[in-house]
Amino acid sequence: MNNVMLNEVYKVFDDTKAIDNLTLEIELNKIYGLIGRNGAGKTTLLKLLANQLYPTSGTVKIDDKILKDNDELTQRICLAREVISVRGIKDFKLKQIFDIASLIYPNWDNEFYKKLIDQFDLDIKKKYIKSSKGMQTMVGIIIGLASRAPVTLFDEPYVGLDPVARELFYEILINDYEKSPRTIIISTHLINELENSFEKVLILHKGKLMLNEDMEDIKNKARVLSGEKNKVDSVTKNKKIIYKQSLGRLVNYTVLDTFTEQEIKDINNLQIDFSSLSLQKLFVNLSKGGETI
């Protein structure tokens, strides 16, 4: 078991609350999408989960044990990004960096690692500092994948990566996850590229959790209703409206709620346009709608 639980976690830098009273259970062996605007607290949350930052108050627990100062638990978590921040490592060759990673993570799969080097066509004799941005990102991705850590975190795993390499990464990730399931959290701004790969979605807004839902439920609930204002109002009376737009007598309401078959029939009869929207668009509208929900 590798249950991750955050309880009333705060992380304060100077006077900014980067994480503001976060209570959250990360469900076992699911792929999470972590979404939020710049400065929403995504990286801080991932670092807290990886034991690279300590909470100002509150606890991060794995299997009911506090993560802080627990090396055995820390080894079970891999945050794919952090190579760069370790001082002195920049002058290392890629090979040396991978060698270190292979020692850190108990589940490291060397066969898989070699295959990944091949698939991403990475020259491991090169120095890290002399590698391109995309190659540096690949180093993080390869460590994340080959670590086979029970909790694997990817922080924006696409910086500098061309679309071909990104697709390759998504395909390898899904394929390998199916073979050896583990808890995966991916923070990303390229939401459209990954939305169907997520099983759960977390949206952070100013350090608080704005949404924590199954992707399938989001797909079933996220709707846009467009039509004449009085008609749209009449069918959305008891619904959770997250964003309103209007143009003359016409309105566009973004709703995150369920509709019964009868309600959908009524909507069709009133000639209201009823359509679904992508996770990216939902996120944008949620953010525009602000903290009112």
Add this chain to the structure above:
Amino acid sequence: MELKTNLTTPIFIQIAEMIEDQILKKIIEEQERVYSTNELATLLHVNPATARKGLNLLVNEEIIYKKRGIGMFVKEGATQIIKTKRMNSFFQNYIIKMMQEAEKLGLNKEDIIESIKSYPGGIDNNE
């Protein structure tokens, strides 16, 4: 094979319908192996849980079945099951809607039959 993300139809149902379409078009024949969860997830960039749900839907409708350790296969008679199911929804989705619209416009049944006959495609009785 591509998913439409702007549809209100859930992804797992889209996956099931996509496979049904391929069985109807004989791209996958009866008794032949269908895609695995992993193949679907990798190809369509969906979560394996979603792909599994789509396949399970077809298992429940007795369109495909599981052979232990080998994979999922199309059942004999699957084409007929899909056709029967689709014919019911053809009436629900197309005929009823068409007749409701025709009523609004004051078109009578003969007008509609005439316009159907003048459609260049489709299957004729003697074909």
